[in-house]
Amino acid sequence: xxxxxxxxxxxxxxxxxxxxxxxxxxxxxxxxxxxxxxxxxxxxxxxxxxxxxxxxxxxxxxxxxxxxxxxxxxxxxxxxxxxxxxxxxxxxxxxxxxxxxxxxxxxxxxxxxxxxxxxxxxxxxxxxxxxxxxxxxxxxxxxxxxxxxxxxxxxxxxxxxxxxxxxxxxxxxxxxxxxxxxxxxxxxxxxxxxxxxxxxxxxxxxxxxxxxxxxxxxxxxxxxxxxxxxxxxxxxxxxxxxxxxxxxxxxxxxxxxxxxxxxxxxxxxxxxxxxxxxxxxxxxxxxxxxxxxxxxxxxxxxxxxxxxxxxxxxxxxxxxxxxxxxxxxxxxxxxxxxxxxxxxxxxxxxxxxxxxxxxxxxxxxxxxxxxxxxxxxxxxxxxxxxxxxxxxxxxxxxxxxxxxxxxxxxxxxxxxxxxxxxxxxxxxxxxxxxxxxxxxxxxxxxxxxxxxxxxxxx
Ligand SMILES: Cc1cc2nc3c(=O)[nH]c(=O)nc-3n(C[C@H](O)[C@H](O)[C@H](O)COP(=O)(O)OP(=O)(O)OC[C@H]3O[C@@H](n4cnc5c(N)ncnc54)[C@H](O)[C@@H]3O)c2cc1C
Numbered sequence: 340x341x342x343x344x345x346x347x348x349x350x351x352x353x354x355x356x357x358x359x360x361x362x363x364x365x366x367x368x369x370x371x372x373x374x375x376x377x378x379x380x381x382x383x384x385x386x387x388x389x390x391x392x393x394x395x396x397x398x399x400x401x402x403x404x405x406x407x408x409x410x411x412x413x414x415x416x417x418x419x420x421x422x423x424x425x426x427x428x429x430x431x432x433x434x435x436x437x438x439x440x441x442x443x444x445x446x447x448x449x450x451x452x453x454x455x456x457x458x459x460x461x462x463x464x465x466x467x468x469x470x471x472x473x474x475x476x477x478x479x480x481x482x483x484x485x486x487x488x489x490x491x492x493x494x495x496x497x498x499x500x501x502x503x504x505x506x507x508x509x510x511x512x513x514x515x516x517x518x519x520x521x522x523x524x525x526x527x528x529x530x531x532x533x534x535x536x537x538x539x540x541x542x543x544x545x546x547x548x549x550x551x552x553x554x555x556x557x558x559x560x561x562x563x564x565x566x567x568x569x570x571x572x573x574x575x576x577x578x579x580x581x582x583x584x585x586x587x588x589x590x591x592x593x594x595x596x597x598x599x600x601x602x603x604x605x606x607x608x609x610x611x612x613x614x615x616x617x618x619x620x621x622x623x624x625x626x627x628x629x630x631x632x633x634x635x636x637x638x639x640x641x642x643x644x645x646x647x648x649x650x651x652x653x654x655x656x657x658x659x660x661x662x663x664x665x666x667x668x669x670x671x672x673x674x675x676x677x678x679x680x681x682x683x684x685x686x687x688x689x690x691x692x693x694x695x696x697x698x699x700x701x702x703x704x705x706x707x708x709x710x711x712x713x714x715x716x717x718x719x720x721x722x723x724x725x726x727x728x729x730x731x732x733x734x735x736x737x738x739x740x741x742x743x744x745x746x747x748x749x750x751x752x753x754x755x756x757x758x759x760x761x762x763x764x765x766x767x768x769x770x771x772x773x774x775x776x777x778x779x780x781x782x783x784x785x786x787x788x789x790x791x792x793x794x795x796x797x
Contacts, residue, residue, distance in 0.1 A: 347510075348373045350370050350373075350526060352375070353529055355484075355496075356383020356767060356779060357383060357767070357776045358528035358530075358779040358783040359528040360382070360780070361780040362786050362787040363492045364787075365783070365791070370796075372493065375513065375515060377500075380477075380480075382476070383528075383530050383779075389470070389472065390776065391470050391471075391575050392468060393468055393775055394420055394469070398778075399773055399779075401774075415781045420777070426483045429471055429617065440465045447578075460580060460583075461723045461726075462580075463727075475617045497517075499515055500515045501514050501515055503525055503544060505544045509523075524790050524793075527763070527770065529767075530768055530769045530779075532605070534748055534768075534770070546750060546759060546760050548748050548749060550749070551748065552632060553644065553745065554630065554746075555632055555710075556627050556628045556629035556713065556742050557739060557740045559721065560600055560690070560693065560738075566596065570596035576594060578590065583719055584715045584719050585712055585715060589629060590629055592629045594624065595625050596615060596620075597620030598621060599613065599614060600613050600693050605649070611661050611739040621693050623690060627742050628716075628721065630716050632644075642747055649741045649743055652708045652709055652741035655703060657701050661694075661701065662701055662709075663692070663701065663738070664705050665735060666721070667734025668704075674707075676702055677702055685734060686735055687734065689735040705740050709741070746768045750765050754789075756782060756786040756789055757786075762793070764790060766779065
């Protein structure tokens with residue numbers, strides 16, 4: 340057994356995403372810390388993806404879930420930002436041109452009005468943002484990892500944690516394929532990928548959880564020229580809608596100017612996502628439109644519901660495929676087909692999707708593949724948005740499903756993210772405490788503070 344495996348640790352962190360890494364940073368040099376990561380690299384979902392840093396307390400964070408004031412969140416976000424900059428994140432800051440943002444806010448306010456059909460409600464939420472880019476974010480993460488390692492944090496990569504048990508003396512036995520680790524504290528930051536696994540483990544040791552809302556939606560791709568005017572001011576513009584047909588809340592999410600639509604594999608199913616490189620741009624932009632769905636009676640398990648939606652959408656795509664549809668076909672009530680997917684007669688030659696039909700991506704009809712209410716909300720949201728940015732409802736606009744964000748299990752914690760199981764802390768997207776890189780990093784720092792306070796080192 341290696342020294343690493345036989346040693347007793349003060350704190351074991353499960354997952355080296357932004358939550359785990361920022362926790363490790365805060366504990367480095369103060370406690371003996373081991374980070375266990377399933378993958379062969381650190382950074383989690385955030386490292387190998389687009390790396391948009393949303394520097395707003397209203398994006399990627401739920402202040403009421405964290406019991407945090409806006410002022411405190413602002414101050415903590417500034418600290419997270421500093422760490423990213425210290426390790427080489429691009430310094431360009433979007434969302435600071437008050438005059439141009441004012442112009443957009445004004446424009447949005449003119450679209451918000453009552454019609455015979457209902458209330459057309461759209462809001463724009465300005466935020467400061469940075470963009471690291473899929474091609475450069477991993478370098479920032481690699482520098483961070485080296486720096487934290489230099490401060491004494493131990494990393495064990497390719498180490499999947501299989502179980503966590505509580506010993507009689509209150510310590511934790513953390514089991515992995517590589518061996519067992521004893522630790523006084525465990526900080527679980529397993530991300531969306533490890534959420535379901537950790538929920539079962541946490542429940543088995545007595546952690547109290549409940550089902551939260553899940554985000555289900557679609558990815559929309561448009562020509563970059565259509566969306567450029569706003570993304571030059573707000574890199575990832577957050578539009579919030581109340582849809583007139585159902586009165587549901589939807590929002591735009593994860594905008595990628597000059598970006599690519601990507602496939603994200605999850606437990607053998609295909610989901611859609613998007614990113615952008617820093618140095619190589621496409622002629623398109625993409626963003627998600629998400630619906631927040633809660634469940635009460637008779638079923639509350641939003642994770643299982645999301646899984647079924649994902650499974651059915653893939654089934655409708657031919658067994659294991661995304662479904663992609665041109666907006667022109669969706670509004671005309673017909674499926675998209677390979678032979679007309681780029682038809683000039685239908686106006687579809689105006690935009691060549693970055694994820695074109697082929698293996699794993701099937702032209703079809705999302706109104707069959709997806710729950711009706713979500714498709715209605717998509718239509719309403721895109722039409723609302725087209726009143727602010729007219730080209731988004733061009734027939735060539737392309738819609739992909741399923742896009743689902745699994746951060747729906749909530750944990751009962753104190754202010755420093757300690758669960759009801761003493762010394763078991765949780766952080767990040769996988770435990771329903773954040774929805775983005777900055778939020779996850781903030782969580783990690785907060786949990787580390789909680790541990791240090793218990794140690795009398797806070
Ligand atoms: C394609 C894509 C693009 C995105 N773009 C952005 C963006 O531009 N801006 C933004 O703010 N957010 C973005 N996100 C979301 C962002 O990546 C997450 O919000 C963030 O990474 C969450 O951090 P986390 O630390 O909670 O979890 P993660 O980053 O998911 O990290 C969790 C880590 O835990 C590990 N793990 C899980 N289970 C185990 C186990 N049993 N044993 C050991 N290790 C385990 C996983 O391998 C993973 O590395 C994007 C996500 C994707 C998929």
